[in-house]
Every structure is written in C-alpha cells, then in structure tokens.
Amino acid sequence: MRVEVWSDIMCPWCYIGKRRLERALAGFEHAAEVEVEWRSFQLDPGHPKGERQPVHEALAKKTGRSLAQVRGMTDHVKALAAEEGLAYDFDRAVVVNSFDAHRLTHLAKKYGLGAETHERFMRGNLVEGEVLDDQDTLVRLAAETGVPEEEARRVLAGDDHAGDVRADIAQAHAYGATGVPFFVLDRAYGVSGAQPVTTFAAALRTAYEHAATAAR
Template identity: 75%
Template sequence: MKVEVWSDIVCPWCYIGKRRLENALAGFEHAGEVEVEWRSFQLDPEYPRGAGRPVYSHLAEKTGGSVEQVRAMTDRVKALAAEEGLAYDFERSIVVNTFDAHRLTHLAKAHGLGGQLHERLMRANLIEGERVDDADTLVRLAEEVGVPAAEAHRVLAGDEYAKDVEADIREAHLLGANGVPFFVLDRKYGVAGAQPVEAFETALRTAYQAA
C-alpha cells in the first residue's frame, strides 16, 4: 500500500500532520507493507527567491494584523505541535521560497532518503531557525541524512529536478489539493489537513482492506 504526502517544508501544519501519520502507522499492524512517499508543494510559490523574513513579520503583513496578534494566533499551533513532540520556535523561523529545497528532496529521493531529508528540513526551519533557501545550509542538512555533498552542490547550482517539483505541484492540484498537508492512499482515498491520529488510522485500515 502506498501513501503519498504533498507537503511544504515551511508549513507548520505539515509537520504536525507528518507526526500524526507516523503515530497512526506505529499502531497499524500492516505498517511494514506501507510505503510513504513525500511529494513537493509550495504554499507561497510567488514568494521571492532569495528573500527571507521573520515569520511573525511576514504573517502580520499578510493578515493585516499586528505582530502581537499573529503571535497569539500561532500560539495554538505551537501548542498542538508540542503535543506531537515538536518544539516550534516561530521567533526564529524564517519564511523563504522553498523551490530549491524541494529540488534537493528529489535528489534525496533518488538515494532513498526523501523522507529523511523532508524531516530534516522541516526541523531545521520550524524548530532550529535555519534558512532553508541558503545553498550551504541545504548542502549541510542534506549531507547529514546521507546525501553526497558534491551532488547536492551540483543540483543547487543548476536547475535539476525543477520539472519534478513542478510536476508534483501540478499533480496535487489535479487531485484537488489547494493546500497541504494532503495525503493520498493508493490513489483512492484522500486525507486533507493535519487530521487527528484516529482519522489516519481509519484511512489506513480502509485502504488496506480495499487493497
């Protein structure tokens, strides 16, 4: 059985959804027969490449609210993340264009490390305050999970895997996803958003029985 997950690296709900899926799989008796594949998506594809802004300032401008209002709004997300063992640090998180980071996840996928790099990049951005559009940072993070540094440098210096990222995003829209996280089980069942663990458990059982 295959679970495809469309997700963006800077998306706090995506990381929460990732943990909830993993928790559901941990209690699923057929988890060994489930393949999870991470797909690319950009929440804000128009965000300028090379630009970076603190998340509170970015959200305040986007919503028209104050930084204090945004901080209060994101406290709920932080609390939900904490329940999943994720210590979000929005004070340090930087909003960036994630296209190059996603290109690198496709290189990692070619090495069988797509899930590992997706996890590492999310942690870097949402918890550690790293800029996941900086080439040297991306190479270092990729190398940490086993992606050869020379290959990562080569990919980031050109446009390799750009079409793969674009194809993932296009496919998500064709499947009806306007946001992420978006989970598709065996191309038959969809779970939109960071649903409770129970919802993933039900979806896994349903898809497995159908398969």
C-alpha cells in the first residue's frame, strides 16, 4: 500500500501531520507493507525568490492581524507541535520561497533519501531557524542525510527537477487540494490536514482492507 503526502517544508502543520501519521503507522499491524512517498507543494508559490521574512512578520502581513494576534496563533501551533515531540522556534524561523529546497528533495529521491531530506529541511526551518533559500545551507542539510554535495550544488545551479516539483503541485491541485498536508492512500482515499492519529489509523485500515478485497 502506498501513502503519498503532499507537504511544504515551510508548513508547521505538515511536520505535525508527519508525526501523527508515523504514530498511526506505529500501531498499524500491516505497517511493513506501507510505502510512504513525500511530494512537493508550495503554500505561497508567489513568495519572491530571495526575500526572507521572519515568520511573525510574514503572517501579520498575510493575515492583516497584529503581531500579538499572530503570536497567539503560533503559540497554539507550537503547543500542538510539542505534543508530537517537536520544539518549534517561531522566533527564529524564516519564511522563504521553498522551490529550490523542493528540487533537492527530488534529487534526494534518486538516492532513496526523499523522506529523510524532507524531514531534515522541515526541522531546519521550524526548529533550528535555518534559512532554506541559502544554497550552502541547503547543500549542508541535504548532505547530512546522504545526498552528495557536488550533485546538490549542480542541481541548485541549474533547473533540474523543477518539472518534478511542478508536476507534484499540479497533481495535488488535480485532486482538489488547496493546502497541505494532504495525504492520499493508494490513489483512492484522501485525508486533508494534520488530522488526529485515530483518523489516520482508520484511513490506513480502510485503504488496506479495500486493497485486500480488490486483490481477491
């Protein structure tokens, strides 16, 4: 059974959703038969390349709310993340255009490291305050998961895997997804958002039983 996850490395809900899916899989008796594939999405594709904004300032500008109101929002998300063992630091997090980072996650897939690199980038952004449009930073973080540095630099210097990122985003839109995280199980069942573990567990069971029935 395959679970495809559309996610943006800038998205705090995506990292929470990842942990909740992992918890559901940990309790799923057929987890060894499940393949999870991470796909690219951009929540703000129009964010100018090269522009770096602190998270609170970016959210205040986007939502029209005050910095105090925005901090209330991020404090709530931070508390939910903590329940999943994630120590978000929104005071250090920086919003950038994530397109190049997503291109590197597709390079990482060639080495069987797509999930590890996606995770490393999310942790870098949301927990460690790494700036994920800086090429040296991207190369360093990808290398930590095993992606060859020279290959990563070559990709970032050109436009390799740009088509792969766009294809992922187009597929998400074709499914009707307008935000992430967005989970598709066996191209038959969709789960939108960082749902509770019980929701993921139920979806896994349903998809597995459907596949088993269809195979008879």
